[in-house]
Amino acid sequence: MRLKSRYIVTGLLLLTLWAFSCRRDKKDPPVNGTSAYIQALPAYFPPYERSTVNPLTNEGVALGRMLYYDTLLSSGGPMAGRSCSSCHLQEKGFAMPGMAVLPHINLAWNRHFLWKGDVEGTMEDILRFEVDEFFASDMERLKSNPQYPALYKSAFGSGDITREKTAFALAQFMRTLVSVDSRYDKYLKNEIVLTDKEMRGYGIFFSEKGDCYHCHGSPLFSDNAYHNIGLVQKSANDMGRYRLTGNSSDVGKFKTPTLRNVALRNVYMHDGRFKTLKDVINHYDHGVQHGEYLDPLLDKPALGLTDTEIDELIAFLHTLTDSTFINNPQFSRP
Ligand code: HEC
Ligand code: HEC
Numbered sequence: 001m002r003l004k005s006r007y008i009v010t011g012l013l014l015l016t017l018w019a020f021s022c023r024r025d026k027k028d029p030p031v032n033g034t035s036a037y038i039q040a041l042p043a044y045f046p047p048y049e050r051s052t053v054n055p056l057t058n059e060g061v062a063l064g065r066m067l068y069y070d071t072l073l074s075s076g077g078p079m080a081g082r083s084c085s086s087c088h089l090q091e092k093g094f095a096m097p098g099m100a101v102l103p104h105i106n107l108a109w110n111r112h113f114l115w116k117g118d119v120e121g122t123m124e125d126i127l128r129f130e131v132d133e134f135f136a137s138d139m140e141r142l143k144s145n146p147q148y149p150a151l152y153k154s155a156f157g158s159g160d161i162t163r164e165k166t167a168f169a170l171a172q173f174m175r176t177l178v179s180v181d182s183r184y185d186k187y188l189k190n191e192i193v194l195t196d197k198e199m200r201g202y203g204i205f206f207s208e209k210g211d212c213y214h215c216h217g218s219p220l221f222s223d224n225a226y227h228n229i230g231l232v233q234k235s236a237n238d239m240g241r242y243r244l245t246g247n248s249s250d251v252g253k254f255k256t257p258t259l260r261n262v263a264l265r266n267v268y269m270h271d272g273r274f275k276t277l278k279d280v281i282n283h284y285d286h287g288v289q290h291g292e293y294l295d296p297l298l299d300k301p302a303l304g305l306t307d308t309e310i311d312e313l314i315a316f317l318h319t320l321t322d323s324t325f326i327n328n329p330q331f332s333r334p
């Protein structure tokens with residue numbers, strides 16, 4: 001009897017502690033009066049490495065979103081009058097028609113940035129590059145704005161406006177840009193079934209027949225690596241990553257872009273050479289240039305897909321369009 005009540009007391013104590021710790025999690029801000037940003041991901045997504053130096057907070061994400069859409073971030077030079085959103089359009093999956101823009105989709109999992117991997121590392125690293133080099137942002141413009149000092153203060157505890165904090169806020173916003181609700185995702189979550197045509201395309205994509213999944217595997221549809229896929233060389237730029245490293249093993253290699261929302265883009269590859277998904281599939285089907293630098297995965301005879309199979313593969317690629325993502329009000333112009 002005494003033993004039993006002891007258990008009950010211990011149980012109650014643990015329960016109270018648990019309840020208290022949960023509440024503490026919610027109440028206790030991660031840094032300087034901020035509140036944690038809660039990000040829910042489907043179970044079939046791998047976790048990504050959370051930043052300890054720049055944890056996601058509602059205030060940081062909100063500031064990053066403001067900056068992303070603001071032309072104040074650009075100074076003079078070629079980017080004058082631009083905002084990030086002027087080339088990275090939400091309705092196009094944060095890419096842009098007519099330009100070989102890499103989309104901002106699920107980059108939280110990414111370690112290699114830009115087509116040639118000019119920047120490798122964390123989201124903070126690429127955003128430092130964007131702020132410092134690509135935009136050469138002028139902090140004075142933000143400092144003299146009536147809104148920003150207060151926003152920096154609520155996000156980072158002090159109203160000092162620095163390049164580092166600017167990059168950090170943008171990095172936080174970019175980590176929230178997750179696409180996890182396409183028709184393909186809904187299929188994985190057992191919410192819908194795909195059509196027979198889409199399923200046949202799925203079969204080609206994920207089997208040796210099309211063999212796309214080795215580099216564009218699910219759920220990210222990018223292997224986070226560089227490959228030479230045997231494109232016809234048209235200019236010195238087509239030497240790809242080799243131009244950065246000088247290693248012959250990097251000749252013609254570019255980063256594998258995600259195929260999520262790929263049907264929203266209308267130019268494909270690092271130079272935008274293909275205008276339709278059919279052009280792209282024709283390349284993989286019978287256009288691959290064989291040579292010593294070609295990726296071993298593509299060093300094989302033509303795929304020989306029929307027109308029907310090509311249509312099915314395209315139908316599958318369309319299931320990766322995520323209308324929740326492109327319409328999410330949390331990602332839109334604030
Ligand atoms: C003038 C159009 C333009 C503007 C403005 C622009 N970008 Fe881009 N962005 C591109 C293009 C084109 C690429 C691919 C370039 C490359 O890889 O060499 C790219 C690539 C990126 C990438 C790499 C994505 C990946 O998958 O590796 C990031 C991150 C990025 N941009 C962030 C930004 C941010 C943040 C801003 C605002 C500060 C911005 N961009 C403004 C055109 C633009
Ligand atoms: C060996 C790895 C590899 C395989 C296999 C592969 N891809 Fe790719 N894919 C890439 C790389 C790398 C790029 C970017 C190449 C470039 O820009 O030069 C790319 C680009 C693409 C693009 C253009 C995306 C964009 O935004 O520009 C599409 C679409 C695509 N692949 C679809 C497929 C399909 C469909 C298959 C199967 C038939 C396939 N890929 C097989 C690595 C691969």
